[in-house]
Amino acid sequence: MNKPIKRRLRLTFQTNIELQGELDSYEFSTEGELYHKGTQDYLRFTETFGVDKNVQTTMKWDGEELTLIRQGDVLMRQTFVQNKETLGRYVTTEASWETKAETEVVLVQWPTIQKPRGRIYIRYRFWLAGQETGSHEVRLKLEEADD
Template identity: 25%
Template structure:
């Protein structure tokens, strides 16, 4: 018997961007995908379309760490560990850009079933030794259609 649970989910993602000298920006994305649980880690997989670019996104998270991986028109790897600085990268048609995340807050609120829960992440994004702002990611997922 496999130790991996899988189920379809509906995902609501709210991203808030706070950059120095500009107004706070807030984006909301709805998607459908699948959730998998392996040991104490959750894997959410879904497709994003931003400005005509398609990306398959995988978000892996638990209580103490997380990682966002994107493949498609944009390739990205952003790791997060609470209270720590982590290095990642962002690849686009213009080449690879090293990025750094400094995780300030992370909360994983699972429910009794795999198909429902909430994940919250607040981090500072650093590109080229300079902070480009604070980002908040709030992700809610609920049971999807089979």
């Protein structure tokens, strides 16, 4: 059995959310790991919210579905499939809600030896507990980390 090869990446994560003409944005940079297991690719990194809230984030890609999995102070699982509606779940210590995404675009380009930069782009409309939260654009810029 071969152990999956892990590659360190630097990444910039940017989200833009538009709801009723209002735009909300946030961005952060961190390092993560990209590895292949079975027929799927995994990108894993840590998100920090506020002063002391950390969430381990995994993006799983099988060539068609991109699944976002967050574990830590927030639990979330949401799959994105281009031109499809998908259901998910968002959980905090206070409550658990169903989520829904209507995904317009999913683009995944991993860095390669020939092209050391990659990207992930998702554009979707999102609902939390039946309430629309707006149109979301998520962009990740990926780059091979120097050892």
